[in-house]
Amino acid sequence: MKKRIKVTIADFTHLTENLNNPEELALYEAANGNTYDAEIEHDGYAIVDVTDEDYIELAPGEYQLMIEEWTNAGQIGKWTLQTMSDPADDKALLYRTVDKAGTEIQAPQSLPKQVVELVANTWFGKKAKKIEE
Secondary structure (H helix, E strand, C coil): EEEEECCCCCCCHHHHHHHCCCCHHHHHHHHCCCCEEEEECEEEEEEEECCCEEEEEEEEHHHHECCCCCCEEEEEEEEEEEEEECCCCCCEEEEECCCCCEEEEEEEEEEEEHHHHHHHHHHHHCCCCCCCC
């Protein structure tokens, strides 16, 4: 299944060391900062078709999943919680609440994706089984 991602390579050192072909490195450099539909593999790597003939493979730290429009995340009482990627920060999500008519009740607030993930893991993660010695 394809997902929308933004290429966010901060450091090209690792890629430069591993890619022997300057043309291939140029594909990564040209893709950096752009948004694509990508196939996300089971190991978290993203495969991006940058042209009809060329593709790049991105490690999990080299891209961010993007939600480009307000998307319903759930209900809080009579209000709907919506989220989308923060256009000002690739590593953050915006959250707001709206009523049934779509009128904004609470203005958008930005939260780092890492905070959202940590909260989700705390509340919904599986508890580790204690190992008895």
